[in-house]
Amino acid sequence: MTDTNEPGAGWAPPSLPSAVQKPTLPPAVSPSRTPPSNPGLGGVDPTAPMMQVVPGVAAPSAPKRSRAKTVGALAGVGALVAAGAFAVVTITGNDEKGGAASPTEVGTLLTAALDNEDVLGVIDLLLPGEREAFRDPIIDTFDNLRRLGVLADDASLSAIGGVDIKLTDVVVRDTTTNAPEIVNLELSGSATVSVDGEKVPLGGLLIDDVFEGERPDMDADPQTEEFEDVPLTVVQRDGRWYLSAFYTVAEQARADTDLDIPATGVAPKGADAPEGALDDMLEAVSDQNLERLIGLLDPTEAEALQRYAPLFLDDAQAELDDAGIHVSISDTAFSVSGSGSRRFVLVDAITRPSASTATRRRCARPT
Known part of the structure; x- marks a missing residue:
């Protein structure tokens, strides 16, 4: 690993979020698929007057306005179902390129896709590894919501049921970093949201058991809120630019420091067998080797953390060393299930005696 940057105080490792908290644009996930000729636009011209692109301009220093508030009709169950219908769209399929030709085009296509409730267009912009990381949990969540009756059986897999979003006067600003393949965007504009309650895909469980057999009145007149300087980070891969949730979180953490993005990160280093990966992980825990731990994480999910x-x-390793914690893990036994590129490893047996005099541990044999 090569690192020419001195560690700085005040920087904390980025977590691996399910969603970025700062952006107020509606979250979405959807199937990756072969994009149409204008992916994610739903027929909308990205150069239309509604979108102003300001390349190479830093974020304004004016005081931030309040972030867009959730429309009242989306509170409670309405928010759950509408967000569920939006977020759990199946993301199977195969997109060949996806992304966009430039950093600012990512912002343009994202805005156009959201404005047309085109969740497939939104997902088409995500970094391919992040689509892979989200795919199975999202599919399982959607299936379970329908099975439990939270969502209706005919809930749409390609649009937000009953929710209409309109984005206007959107300005996209891009700011370069010391790493040419990583660029920060800031989006400002207005969002208008309206709800047609009859089209929100409420399932029978909610209608019968929660609302006593009567569909609640969830209609909401259009409400408009301004959003300003919503931060997003885009990453270049093989000549294309992609939106990244994990890099966005990492860049927001780095923004509070004067540190540059490292030229190289922790190199991922896996094992030859599924059980070997877990065995190496436990060994790294026993050795309290943070670099080895991070390197063993799936680069699909932990790419930003590793970078x-x-x-x-x-600094983190020094603090851990100074803590004086000693752990010894031995007598491990594993069983492996699954096939293909993903396997499940079950810990059949493990002994965890601790050498620390401050902590007393007992042997455990989970099954």
Whole structure:
């Protein structure tokens, strides 16, 4: 690993979020698929007057306005169902390129896709590894919501049922970083949201058991809120630019420091067998080797963490060493199930005696 940056105080490792908290644009996930000729636009011209692109301009220093508030009719069950219908769209399929030709085009296509409730267009912009990380949990969530009756059986898999979003006067600003393949965007504009309650895909469980057999009145007149400087980070891969949730979180953490993005991060290093990966992980825990732990994580999910780790790794390792915690793990036994590129490893037996005099542990044999 090569790192020419000194670790700085105040920088904490980015977590691996399910969603980025700062952006107020509606979250979405959807199937990755072969994009149409204008992916994610739903027939909308990205150069239309509604979108102003300001390349190379830094974020304004004016005071931030309040973030867009959730429309009242989406509160409670309405928010759950509408967000569920939006977020759990199946994301199977195969997109060949996806992304966009430039950083600002990501913002343009994202805005156009959201404005047309085109969740497939939104997902088409995500970094391919992040689509892979989200796919199975989202599919399982959608199936379970329908099975439990939270969502209706005929809930749409390609649009937000009953929710209409209109984005206007959107300005996209891009700011380069010291890493040419990583660019920060800021989006400002207005969002108008309206709800047609009859089209929200409420399932029978909610209608019968929660609302006593009567569909609740969830209609909401259009409400408009301004959003300003919503931060997003885009990453270049093989000549295309992609939106990244994990890099967005990492960049927001780095923004509070004067540190550059490391030229190289922690190199991922897996094992030859599924059980070997877990065995190496436990060994790294026993050795309290943070760099090895981070390197063993799936780069599909932990790419941003691995890239930014040199910013905090030395300080974090020193604090861990000073804590005086000693752990010894031995007598492990595993069983492996599954096939293909993903396997499940069950810990059949493990002994965890601790050498620390401050902590007394007992042997455990989970099954």
